[in-house]
Amino acid sequence: MKLNLKRPLAFFDLETTGTMIGLDRIVEIGIIKVNPDDTEEVKAWKVNPEMPIPLETSLIHGIYDEDIADAPTFKAIAPEVAEFLQDCDLAGYNSNKFDIPMLLEEFLRTGEPFEIEGRRFVDVQNIFHQMEQRTLKAAYKFYCDKDIKNAHTAVADTRATLDVFLAQLQRYENTEWEDKQGNRSIPVVNDVEALHKFSNIHRTVDFAGRMVYNDQGEEVFNFGKHKGKLVTDVFNAEPAYFGWMMNGDFxxxxxxxxxxxxxxxxAARPPRPAAQPQQPRPQPAKNNFQKPQHPKPDHQPQPKPFRKPEETAKPVNEDMLQMLANKFKKG
Incomplete structure (x- = not known):
């Protein structure tokens, strides 16, 4: 089928060190560019992520540290990748949620210009989920080839669920399945214990999915800033996080x-060492020297009142008489 294209549509996939877009790095890029004339161009790059690849991730995509030890870094190939994707719309599987944000993060980290404005994005997974809905109604139609009567009433939906379950047991009897690590098994069998293990995909600790079990059966946070970290490690590093969750809307x-x-x-924490009793601090030696006390007299001398010294009278002279005459002289 020829695609109706006005410009190239680049299908691409990334293999990475993990799923944390802000922390993990690309280790492989594969691109198939479909041109408007229906021709294809294929390119692939191995990438040195400049960080170790976790073993659990390598077991999924098969790329180990030694495989990319001599590969170029993303910064080295960024101009070539950007040129190959120039004027292309982008497509992938779960690409809107993972591949495009991861690719853009790498470009931003290196400083290589790569604009996404004006491009079109086609996510094949979203088309699948939209068209093949995962509702009870869709499952009942798929497995039982029937329509639910009185849908969204408790008993009718429960009956439909039981019918779907019985049809699944018949449909997948002796059907082989392969997990992400390449292990093959026949998981859908008429055994509740086996179905419990198979149907609990995320191995949640609390059903709400705030905590999940890792491969070692340890509790790991599955949300927020501590996503992917052991719960006990968070308690060690940030003890107040426990109180925040216990008082939060969980x-x-x-x-x-x-x-x-x-x-x-x-209970597993080592006991704290007992507090050592504090030794009393030595007090400085007291100086027994006492200032000699002088006896006070029984009667304190009273201060004498201040008196203005008396002036000697001056004899009357002619000037004084003239002054008096002028003072009492009538107009």
Missing amino acids: SLYTKRKLQDVHQRWQ
Whole structure:
């Protein structure tokens, strides 16, 4: 089928060191560019992420540290990748949520210009999920070839769920399945224990998915700033996080499971050393020297009142008489 294109549409996929867009790095890029004339151009690059690839990630995509030890860094190939994708619309599987943000993050990190404004994005996974809905109604139609009567009433939906389950057991009997690590098994069998293990995909600790189990069966946070970290490691690094969650808007069951982990963590902590009794500080030696006391007299001398010294009278002279005459002289 020829695609109706006005400009190239580049399908691409990334293999990375992990799924944290702000932290992980690209280790491989594969691009198939479909041109308007229906011709294709294919390019691929191995990339040195400048960080170790976790073993659990290598087991999924098969790329190990030694495979990319001599590969160029993304900064070295960024101009070539940007040129190859120039004027292209972008397409992929889950690309809107992962591949495009991851690719853009690498370009921004290196400073290589790569504009996404004006491009069109086609996410094949979103088309799949939109057209093949994962509702009970869709499942009932797919497995039982029937329409639910009285949908969204509790008993009718419950009956439909049971019918779908029975049809699944018949449909997938002896059907082989391969997990992400390449292990093959026949998981859908008429056994509740086996179906419990197979249907709990995310291995949640608390059903709400705030905590999940890792491959070693340890509790790991599955949200927020500590996503992917062991719950006990967070308790060690940030003890107040427990109180924040217990007082936060989380489900009661999440809080119960968190409290279980916290109590186990507290019990496993080494006991704190007993506080040593404080020795009394030595007091400085007192100086026994006392200032000699002088006896005070029984009667204190009273201060004498101040008196203005008396002036000697001056004899009357002619000038004084003239002054008096002038003073009492009538107009």
